[in-house]
Amino acid sequence: MSDHYLGEFEQIVLLAVLRLGDDAYGVPIRREIEKRCGRKVTVGALYSTLDRLEAKGHLSSWFADPTAERGGRSRRYFRLEPAGVEALGRAKAMFERMWKGVRLA
């Protein structure tokens, strides 16, 4: 069961990766989340979530060539897998069903 539903932060991370498209690696993902959600994300929390999502098959990652601006270190890029897209869709549908006909007074 737990594999079928995404946690809130997991959804946020997946959406950030989706929005960034080809440019999705650590730094922009963090910036995207901070900009849109207005919340701070530590690098430890981010990578542990990314690792977990990759283990579940929602994401895949690959390593790019090292660049000078990073002190000769490579980037790890992320991309949504079909399973991730499906999970996001399910989460959205679930929320829409729950919101249907509900008005906050």
Place this chain on the structure above:
Amino acid sequence: MAERLLRRLAPGREGEIIAGDLREEFEARGGGRIWYWREVLSCVAVRFSPHRLTAPDLRQDLHYAVRVLRRNPGYALTAMVCLALGIGVNSTVFSMVNELFWQPLPLPHSGRLAIVVRESDGMSCSYRDYLEFRQRAAAPGGRLFSGLVAYDDMRVSIDIGGISHIVGADAVTANFADVLGLKAQLGRWFGPEDDRLGSDPVAVIGDGAWGRLFGRSPDAIGQRVRIGTERYRIIGVAPPRFVGMSPPHMVEVWMPLASQPDMRDLLANPGEWERPLVRMIGRLADGRSTREAEAGMRALDARIRRDFPRDNAPAGAITVDVATGATRPDVRRVAAPMAALLLSVTAVVLLIACVNVANLILSRSAVRRHEMAVRRALGAGPWRLARQTLAEGLVLGAGGVALGLAVGYWSGRLLARSLPGFPHGGMLALRLDPDWRVVAYAATAGLASAVVFTLAPAMDAVRANAGVKRRMRQRDVYVVAQVALSLVLLIAATLLVRALGHALDVDPGFAMAGRLEARLSVWEPEYTAQTGRLYLDRVLAAVRAMPDVRSATIGHNTPLSITDATCAAPDANTRPRRAGLDIVAAGYFDTLGIPVLRGRAFAALDRQGAPQVVVVNETFARRYWPGKDPIGQSVWLGCEVKEPRTVAEVAGVARDAKYSSLDEPPQPFVYRPLAQEWAGFVTLIVHTAGRPERFTAPLRAALSALDPNLRVYEIETLEECAAGSLFQVRWQAALLAVFGGLAMVLAAVGLYGVVAYTVAQQTRELGIRLAIGAQRGDLLWMVLGRGLRLTAAGIAIGLLLSAAATRLLGGLLYGMSPLDPVSFAAASLAWTAVATLASYVPARRAMKVDPVVALRWE
């Protein structure tokens, strides 16, 4: 530096990626060292979060562990029983300590009840101070307490059916039950009218006294009984669990403070600000913390002292603490070292139990080498295998905790029930109810021991090729450690038991055999000094006339409980020094068999109006008049140099004796004649020809025939008195003996296990030895020798440890050396005997090995 930590934490590519990200952002934000560190630390936090460590397959591990243990019930049960014994004694001792220090009072919202004491002593202020505190601490705006109670604890006599019982009592203000939230289980508590001086004296009794003295009869309400010097009407019975504000001291009678005699003095003397002293307990006002209340009370204290200055204001700052356990600071001070001793002793017992279980697991892991090898071949990593061992340990630990709590509950019951059996134990009550703290402590102990006893076997599983040899050596080390630890406990217990015997052997300086003592109150308002003396003369004459009585006398104090002291000086100008004091009747020295070495004892001629005389002891004579004849010298008695002092002439010198305890050093002591100095609370001492305990009933009858209103308290033989003064050491010796015995049994089981295991492992070798001509006796010695060698090593280490540890017992040994060779030797010998037995059983099995079977076996 931070980067190096990061690399360390996340090796390889992963760390590089994170470091790269951080570097990029570091440049982009233009620095921020703290930010960088915080980010790195966030990785640390994630890495070591319990969620990540326990991993989802812990459940699987536990499931598997339960299955394995269920398949080996003997092994599982042995391990759990060992643990349960260890955890059981720990939880019993802990619940005792819990009750003494942390348990809240059995009252509603007891977390808001705060005890107000002074750091110097428990009595926080005088009654008049209390009234000021109460008024000012309730002032709107600066409200500290929603209610403040003054109380004083004491012992009183309560007379039921012609017998006086001494019970613990509290005199309290009338708001007592309201503030504490107490209900009466029968009748009522005090009302505001009971705070008025001169109102009809009423009392509430405790549940225990209601059962013991009134047979739980509802007719108790309304009865008038004499408590102390007054007749009180009983108006209520307290709820069963409430035994006063400083358990384990049991309070069974509550009276209004206003009914107390010294309160009458207060009425007569409105300027009196120094007495009577009271203790305070209050319910904190809503939203107030103890810290705030404390600060507020200190400010009020300073203001009250300024408003009502006096000479002898109590010193020390006021402290406010939530009322838990024994609230009296003096009780806590006495109990703390004892609690520490017992907790460390039981921790050692648990450690020994853990080593036993570790041994069991090790010998099982030898059997399970095959299983482990298969699992490793199937790809289980070493960490995975170690975790499996840990899971088994946790299951065993949980079982041990559950069983241990049951063991602890029953042994706690036993302990609570045996407590009143001790002399002077009747005023103490331990409930030893297990609460969440006890359960939490037991669970922590179980968890910690699970880690301790699985650590070595788990390491073993991690190390792929730990040989049998290595494992054997490890088990040997365990056994040696067990023997050493249990020997320390055994030696400590032997020392205490011997100290007890030693203390009873100490010559008290007076004769105890055939003597008994009775405490009498010849006090106002029934007796004045004048009528009291006449009455006591009649008592002595009547008792001396009874059959089997050799002699009878009176002293103010009971022998071995003499704590009175005075100041004495050889002349008017020398600074007075403290000396012990007792007030005794004629015949005192004869009856107690204290020889008068020089001069004379008190006689009929030493009466009022005659020259004042004293008898001093040898130490007094030596200190005050070294090298001179003390007879005829004068002694100035009294501590206040400005006030007129009593000058008395030394009539005789008595031999030194023990006065307040058996282990005290010789101290200077003065006896004064009862005819020249009055004391209304006295001890009648009777020397009988027969067994003194048989004389109790006739003596009581004779005394009540003389005056039915005379209050007679406990009647005891002097030997019982002496034993009572040894209560603490007796109590500790009993507990330590139990724990020492338990430790020895556990360690002996461990030793047996190791030797038996060796025999099982060596069956083939033994068979070969037999086949090539070894005698069966040789095999016996081979196995026995191994057990004894281990024991010898353990004893050697244990002796060294004990030499260091027994120093801590110093104060309880009654002058015996903590290195007492007899105790050390006796405990070592006892261990050797047990070890011989524990190794002999498997050795006999070795002797019976059939070489043919042994060789065919593999």
